[in-house]
Amino acid sequence: QDPKKQPRAHGLKVYPIVGTSSHFVKNQDRFLEWYTGVMQNSPNHTLSFKVLGLTGGAITADPANLEHILKTNFGNYPKGELSVSMLEDFLGHGIFNSDGEQWLWQRKAASYEFSKRSLRNFVVDAVRFEVVERLLPLLERAERDGQTVLDVQDVLERFAFDNICRVAFGEDPACLAEDGMAAPESAEFMAAFNDAQNAIMARFMSPAKWLWRVKRVLGMEPERRMRSALATIHGYADKIIRERREGGAEGAGQLARRDDDFLSRFAAAGEHSDESLRDVVTNFILAGRDTTSSALTWFFWLASTRPDVEAKILREVRAARASAGEGASATFSLDELREMHYLHAAITESMRLYPPVAGDTHSCKADDFLPDGTFVGKGWLMTYCAYAMARLEGIWGEDCEEFRPERWLDEEGAFRPENPFKYPVFHAGPRMCLGKEMAYIQMKSIVACVLERFSFRYVGGEGHPKLIMSLTLRMGGGLPMQVKKRSG
Numbered sequence: 001q002d003p004k005k006q007p008r009a010h011g012l013k014v015y016p017i018v019g020t021s022s023h024f025v026k027n028q029d030r031f032l033e034w035y036t037g038v039m040q041n042s043p044n045h046t047l048s049f050k051v052l053g054l055t056g057g058a059i060t061a062d063p064a065n066l067e068h069i070l071k072t073n074f075g076n077y078p079k080g081e082l083s084v085s086m087l088e089d090f091l092g093h094g095i096f097n098s099d100g101e102q103w104l105w106q107r108k109a110a111s112y113e114f115s116k117r118s119l120r121n122f123v124v125d126a127v128r129f130e131v132v133e134r135l136l137p138l139l140e141r142a143e144r145d146g147q148t149v150l151d152v153q154d155v156l157e158r159f160a161f162d163n164i165c166r167v168a169f170g171e172d173p174a175c176l177a178e179d180g181m182a183a184p185e186s187a188e189f190m191a192a193f194n195d196a197q198n199a200i201m202a203r204f205m206s207p208a209k210w211l212w213r214v215k216r217v218l219g220m221e222p223e224r225r226m227r228s229a230l231a232t233i234h235g236y237a238d239k240i241i242r243e244r245r246e247g248g249a250e251g252a253g254q255l256a257r258r259d260d261d262f263l264s265r266f267a268a269a270g271e272h273s274d275e276s277l278r279d280v281v282t283n284f285i286l287a288g289r290d291t292t293s294s295a296l297t298w299f300f301w302l303a304s305t306r307p308d309v310e311a312k313i314l315r316e317v318r319a320a321r322a323s324a325g326e327g328a329s330a331t332f333s334l335d336e337l338r339e340m341h342y343l344h345a346a347i348t349e350s351m352r353l354y355p356p357v358a359g360d361t362h363s364c365k366a367d368d369f370l371p372d373g374t375f376v377g378k379g380w381l382m383t384y385c386a387y388a389m390a391r392l393e394g395i396w397g398e399d400c401e402e403f404r405p406e407r408w409l410d411e412e413g414a415f416r417p418e419n420p421f422k423y424p425v426f427h428a429g430p431r432m433c434l435g436k437e438m439a440y441i442q443m444k445s446i447v448a449c450v451l452e453r454f455s456f457r458y459v460g461g462e463g464h465p466k467l468i469m470s471l472t473l474r475m476g477g478g479l480p481m482q483v484k485k486r487s488g
């Protein structure tokens with residue numbers, strides 16, 4: 001056999017028949033930490049494996065390999081049938097879960113909408129509403145009631161869910177509103193999304209990629225919950241689409257244009273079946289909800305450990321407030337947010353260390369060699385690990401594990417972007433994230449408005465919070481914080 005085709009598993013013991021799979025099983029509760037150690041010890045930051053009867057795979061943390069997979073040889077690394085089939089009952093064939101032509105037309109339509117100023121303005125308004133009407137009052141109440149500990153991760157997740165539902169299809173589930181204000185079906189919809197994501201994660205993490213189908217037939221967990229979650233999600237989305245069709249001013253079949261939301265925008269752009277409109281809803285909710293909340297959860301934790309960084313952010317926010325003058329809005333305008341370079345750097349640096357999408361997997365269409373010589377076989381899964389990349393000295397220098405926003409600033413203090421193959425937090429190449437700018441608007445607005453008025457103290461005890469690798473990187477046990485209003 002060609003020696004190049006031998007799996008490379010530097011530093012890992014390869015057992016007969018099971019190969020390296022026992023390492024995966026043993027480390028399944030701490031995948032990220034384990035991968036990172038393996039990547040740090042591997043001279044080319046790449047690992048490949050093939051176990052009898054199971055799908056082969058490779059994992060890399062090398063920017064040159066990423067460029068090859070995500071751009072240069074893009075056509076050879078689609079999402080692939082295996083992944084698409086595992087997500088199909090949840091996401092249909094929406095933008096996240098399609099390849100080739102089916103993906104391309106959706107990408108073109110979505111890119112066009114994302115480039116419009118009207119969408120940015122709509123997002124700014126939606127964020128302003130949620131910050132002013134929900135988030136700030138909630139923090140005020142937490143302080144006033146002496147409710148000493150707040151799970152900030154939960155607050156951020158509810159914020160993101162309300163926000164993305166409004167942007168995706170013009171509905172306000174009010175999950176962050178005062179207790180009892182949210183309609184029961186909205187809370188159910190959000191809970192169903194959580195159940196579906198957990199089931200999907202279990203499908204992907206299982207070494208036998210067919211096992212979930214057996215569990216589904218037998219009604220075993222987590223597939224049993226998945227079944228009812230899907231009924232709830234699809235029922236909710238279908239109801240919205242039906243109501244919009246019925247209210248369509250231009251006659252039967254047309255959707256009522258409620259607002260500037262995505263559903264209205266897509267529907268206005270051409271004829272779509274109810275099913276493909278439902279895919280728009282589910283795919284955009286998935287894209288926009290837990291990503292920003294994950295990023296901000298880790299950000300608020302990191303900021304609480306670094307008063308020097310927090311002080312610099314506060315200085316920048318107060319300067320923006322001072323130049324806006326009396327009578328300005330409680331939130332910040334797009335232009336004001338754009339000028340906050342230090343805040344931009346601090347959020348970017350936090351996502352470097354804690355990327356919301358910690359790893360991403362594609363499939364290999366035809367036998368290939370990566371630039372570092374690693375062989376990848378037809379049908380193998382090809383993964384890159386953004387979490388491990390942040391911790392490689394070869395990429396970020398000796399202080400790679402340190403939270404240092406300054407690494408993103410030039411001498412004048414202006415934000416300096418990095419090569420996306422070195423920083424694949426928003427993915428890279430033709431499938432790069434479309435919501436990046438929208439995400440920054442949301443994240444910067446929240447941090448600026450909240451830190452301007454409140455300070456937080458982490459009360460989760462000593463040591464590092466637990467990493468939970470769900471579809472996004474979550475914090476085990478939440479983010480318990482004591483909230484205090486700033487005096488001046």
Ligand code: HEM
Nearest residue numbers: 095287288291292295356357425426427431433434435439
């Ligand atoms: C901090 C926040 C965010 C991060 C870190 C992030 C990251 C990513 C990543 C890694 C991908 C590639 C996933 C894959 O293909 O498997 C992606 C794709 C995508 N993201 Fe984001 N995202 C964020 C927020 C958003 C928001 C708010 C939206 C807006 C709804 C959005 C819309 C999309 C879309 C539509 C795609 C699919 C692009 C395609 O396949 O062509 N993202 N994002």
